[in-house]
Amino acid sequence: MQVGVGFLGAGTVGSALLHRLISESDAIAAKTGLELVVKGVAVRDLEKARGFDLPVDLLTDDLSDVVDNPDVKIVVEVMGGLEPAGPLVLAALESGKSVVTANKELVAARGDELIAAAEKSGVSLLFEAAVGGGIPIIRPLSESLAGEHITSVLGIVNGTTNFILTKMVEEGSSFDEVLAEAQALGYAEADPTADVGGGDAAAKCAILASLAFGTWVAGDQVFRSGIDGLDERDIAFALDLGYTAKLLAVAEDTPLGISVRVHPALVPVDHPLAAVRGATNAVFVSGPSIGELLFTGPGAGGEATATAVLGDVIVCAREILAGTEVRPRIRFAPGRVVDFSEAQTKWYLRLVVVDRPGVLADVAAVFGSHDVSLKSVWQEGGGESATLLLITHDAREGDLQASAEALRSLDVVSDVAAVVRVQSDEP
Ligand SMILES: NC(=O)c1ccc[n+]([C@@H]2O[C@H](COP(=O)([O-])OP(=O)(O)OC[C@H]3O[C@@H](n4cnc5c(N)ncnc54)[C@H](OP(=O)(O)O)[C@@H]3O)[C@@H](O)[C@H]2O)c1
Numbered sequence: 001m002q003v004g005v006g007f008l009g010a011g012t013v014g015s016a017l018l019h020r021l022i023s024e025s026d027a028i029a030a031k032t033g034l035e036l037v038v039k040g041v042a043v044r045d046l047e048k049a050r051g052f053d054l055p056v057d058l059l060t061d062d063l064s065d066v067v068d069n070p071d072v073k074i075v076v077e078v079m080g081g082l083e084p085a086g087p088l089v090l091a092a093l094e095s096g097k098s099v100v101t102a103n104k105e106l107v108a109a110r111g112d113e114l115i116a117a118a119e120k121s122g123v124s125l126l127f128e129a130a131v132g133g134g135i136p137i138i139r140p141l142s143e144s145l146a147g148e149h150i151t152s153v154l155g156i157v158n159g160t161t162n163f164i165l166t167k168m169v170e171e172g173s174s175f176d177e178v179l180a181e182a183q184a185l186g187y188a189e190a191d192p193t194a195d196v197g198g199g200d201a202a203a204k205c206a207i208l209a210s211l212a213f214g215t216w217v218a219g220d221q222v223f224r225s226g227i228d229g230l231d232e233r234d235i236a237f238a239l240d241l242g243y244t245a246k247l248l249a250v251a252e253d254t255p256l257g258i259s260v261r262v263h264p265a266l267v268p269v270d271h272p273l274a275a276v277r278g279a280t281n282a283v284f285v286s287g288p289s290i291g292e293l294l295f296t297g298p299g300a301g302g303e304a305t306a307t308a309v310l311g312d313v314i315v316c317a318r319e320i321l322a323g324t325e326v327r328p329r330i331r332f333a334p335g336r337v338v339d340f341s342e343a344q345t346k347w348y349l350r351l352v353v354v355d356r357p358g359v360l361a362d363v364a365a366v367f368g369s370h371d372v373s374l375k376s377v378w379q380e381g382g383g384e385s386a387t388l389l390l391i392t393h394d395a396r397e398g399d400l401q402a403s404a405e406a407l408r409s410l411d412v413v414s415d416v417a418a419v420v421r422v423q424s425d426e427p
Contacts, residue, residue, distance in 0.1 A: 003317040004039040006072035008063060008088060009079030010050055013102050013129070014041070016302035017076065017309050019052040028310075034317045040066045042079075067092045074316045076309060077101040086110055093117040093125060098316040100309055102129035108203035108219030111210065115330055124319060126312035131157060131204040132281050134304025135297040136311075141211040141285065142330050148287040150212040153251040154423075155283030156276050157204040159299040160195040161227050161247040163187045165235075165264075166277045169244050174232045187279060198224035201249045201262040209251035209260045212285065215335030217251075217260055223340035225263040234350055234418045237389055238266045241378070243348070244274045248423060257336030259343050265423045266348050273423075341398030346375065346422035348391050351407065352415040355379075355386035359412045363388065366410065370403040371395065385414065391422060 005021065007014050021028070021036055029035050041054065042063045066072055067088050075092040077099060079085050085106050089099050094117055101107065107114070107130045118125035128138045141150070156162050160182065167178040179196065182188035194200045202222040209217040227247050235245050243266035252259045267274045272294065276282040281299025286292050298304040353359050360377065367374055372395040380387040392400065400419075407413050 001033065001321050002035045002037050003073050003320055004069075004071040005036050005074045005076060005313060006039050006066035006069055007041040008066055008075060008077045008085065010041050010043050010054070010059075011078065011080075012302040013305045013309065014076070014078040015050050015052070015054075016306035017078070018050070018054060020306060020310065022054070023052070028314075032314050032318075034314060034321070036313060036317060039071045040069050042066045063088055067095070067097075073097060073320055074313055075099045076313060077103055077106075078309065079103075080105065082106055082109055089114060089125075090117055093121055093123060096121050096123055098124040098126070098320065100126050100312040100316060102127070102305055102309055104130040104200070104203040104207060105219070108206040111207065112216040112218075112332060124316050126315060127207070128312050129305045129308035131207050132283060132295065133159075133298050133300040134307050135281060135283070135295050135299065136308070137208070137283055137295045138211065140293075140295065141208065145212075145285065145287070145290070148290055149253075150285060150287045151253050152286045153208045153212045153249075153283060154273075154286075155208075155249050155281065155295075156246055156273060157208075157249045157281055157283065157299065158195055158198075158201040158247055159279030159281060160188045160192065161201070162276065162281070163279045164196070165227060165230075165245050165247065168230070168232055168235050169239065172232060172236060175228060175230055196228045197226035198247065198262040201247060205249035205251055205260055205262050208249070208283070209258055210332065211330065212251060213253050213258050213335065214331065214333055215258060215337075216332040217258060217337055221260060221337045223261040223263070223343070227264050230264055230420070231418055234348070234420060237350065237380075238348060238420070239269075241348075241376075241389070241391070242269050243267060243422065244269050245420070246273055246276075246423075248273070254338060254342075256342055257338040259338050259340075261340060261343055263421055265345075265421045267423045271423065341396065341401070343397045344394045345397060345400070346392050346394055346424065347400050348389070348418070348420045348422050349404070349407075349416065350418040351388040351390065351413050352385050352417055353388050354384055354412045354414065355382040356412070360388075362410055362412055363390070363407065366406045367392065367403050370399045370406065372399050372403050387417075394424070
């Protein structure tokens with residue numbers, strides 16, 4: 001049974017999948033009963049080598065050749081970005097084609113609109129590869145766990161930053177040194193802004209939150225803070241105190257609404273996320289009936305991501321051949337995304353202070369007046385520039401920020417040198 005598949009893009013992910021569809025078609029047919037036939041591949045540069053024998057008559061540099069081709073029943077969008085991918089995906093869905101995409105940026109920005117368009121046309125929009133690369137996390141959240149009251153999703157969803165932080169922790173190197181090494185090894189883009197600034201993780205966090213809580217959360221509603229401000233001295237101090245640094249994506253269903261954020265955090269060294277090294281991704285999903293589930297594996301890479309895309313293509317092809325009316329997969333109810341100032345976290349602070357009697361009392365009084373209580377305090381050195389390391393108990397982000405601001409104006413504090421959030425001991 002043949003199903004025509006068209007590609008928008010044939011880069012890292014697209015080439016890996018095309019190679020498999022072409023060279024392993026018999027094995028795929030034997031396993032699934034489906035003959036997935038590539039009908040067209042749109043790229044920017046027709047001359048570029050694709051790393052395998054891709055029939056030239058499939059290639060086009062006109063994107064509409066794929067979207068308008070009546071033989072294409074499933075469009076695989078692996079070009080990335082919002083434009084022109086967004087209008088093309090919408091046009092494909094509106095013309096009755098199913099779409100499989102790996103594009104987290106597009107799903108986080110326009111997923112609600114595109115999912116509604118798919119439902120209206122009776123086709124599917126699937127995006128397993130958009131979060132966690134090769135890790136199955138989208139289908140578990142939207143189907144297997146559809147009946148669970150998910151309370152939180154917490155994870156490491158950006159391999160580039162996890163690679164950088166792992167090296168900073170294990171080798172004591174600075175952010176700039178490790179970033180340069182990651183770029184040389186191909187683990188970081190020439191322009192690393194989306195990764196190190198937290199934008200990529202924020203898009204993934206929005207998608208996970210939307211599916212987990214059934215309320216649409218757009219990428220730009222996620223608070224984000226990147227790892228570029230992290231100082232290797234704080235990573236070393238944190239290690240002495242029993243913590244390691246991670247870029248966390250956190251989505252919580254709180255009494256006030258949905259809390260979504262991406263920021264560096266200190267994680268206790270015995271926390272399961274502390275053991276997630278290098279480019280690996282890991283996501284904890286918690287709920288009252290399931291307790292905690294951990295999904296972990298390769299968060300990126302052409303081959304691993306192609307597996308996730310291929311799984312979605314097979315689901316779409318089965319639906320097309322079964323001729324069934326496609327069921328609504330996901331429904332979004334109205335809900336509130338809480339302002340980041342309401343988020344509750346612990347904090348690590350490094351203060352440079354004058355070492356004289358009463359300093360600690362002055363610092364503690366500032367926290368006390370903002371409803372923040374201190375969990376632990378350490379002092380390093382003395383004299384005019386002693387270092388004070390503090391860890392607070394859980395407090396409102398707004399109260400913590402106000403405390404830091406007030407500390408900056410204390411005579412005895414010459415610098416609030418670092419402020420890093422601390423993840424609770426429990427996953
Ligand atoms: N790479 C990963 O590990 C990974 C993991 C998970 C998700 N993703 C997502 O998967 C998507 C693809 O990523 P990738 O790494 O495969 O990207 P990539 O290597 O940059 O490939 C992009 C492809 O799209 C084509 N393209 C881009 N703009 C085009 C335009 N305006 N007209 C025609 N063709 C255009 C490019 O053509 P040329 O080849 O001719 O330049 C290229 O073939 C992105 O949304 C990404 O976020 C990637």
